[in-house]
Amino acid sequence: MSKIRVFSDSTCDLPPELREQHQIGIIPLYVTFGEDAYKDGVEMTPLQLFHKVDELGYLPKTASPSPGDFIQAFAPAIEAGDDIIFIGLSTELSSTCQNAIIAADSFPEGRITVVDSRNLSTGIGLLVLKAVRAAEAGRTLQEIEQIVLDSRDRIETEFIIDTLDYLHKGGRCSSLQNFIGSLLKIRPVVKVVDGRMILAAKLRGKREKTLEQLIQNALHFKDQLEGETISVTHALAEEEAIQVREILLRETNAKEVLLAETGCVISSHCGPHTVGIVLSRNGS
Known part of the structure; x- marks a missing residue:
């Protein structure tokens, strides 16, 4: 059958x-450093990618x-x-x-x-x-x-990026913005809107405070949750992702809160120590 x-x-x-x-x-998908192409998750892991970016000083292209x-x-x-x-x-x-x-x-x-x-x-x-x-x-x-x-159109995807370095290497912010952002400990909030990544906010302060803001943004939808699953997605930030997951399990009616790690392609855009929450809201 x-x-x-x-x-x-x-x-x-x-x-x-x-x-x-x-x-x-x-x-x-593929990540490419110079002439060398690697299959995402098959021939290269995110940890290997981060090491290679540190070694070479530039981001891979993706295909x-x-x-x-x-x-x-x-x-x-x-x-x-x-x-x-x-x-x-x-x-x-x-x-x-x-x-x-x-x-x-x-x-x-x-x-x-x-x-x-x-x-x-x-x-x-x-x-x-x-x-x-x-x-x-x-x-x-x-x-x-x-x-x-x-x-x-009811999927809410939001990530907090820990460092501006990868946005700078990817040409999404200038050297001056990267320098000032690093001094002020600014962490960008990236959302997906109409199929595109947009910069939704710039949070300033300690990492714990910015993660709390991420959680509160997700809990805004807790009475509109559709389905059983929420995802906490991270790039080399498992310990914090686990903490976020525990809060969401406690504060929402979700039957399942996944713990997921970004692959090489997504990691190459967001950089290490990124944490995101993804959920599906109902139509109300």
């Missing part, structure tokens, strides 16, 4: 055990999987008689979904559905989990697609 397989790309940042449990197919990468990943599922829904990194940030669409055209019509998440990191991951649960409940490909489309 055919089934529906859910695929995503490596920027969904779902923990490996969830990927295995639900047989979620992952197509990695989408090619249509050929998608064809290679999709083919076994299609040959097994399964249909596929792919949920990928926002088209405002990457050509990943466009390349997935090109690949889908190589297979019989209607077998592969591609959905732009309009999000990143576990903002994608929460949509992937919604799709998986719907597939496991026996919903059709069209029904699953509609569930994801109805949910994607």
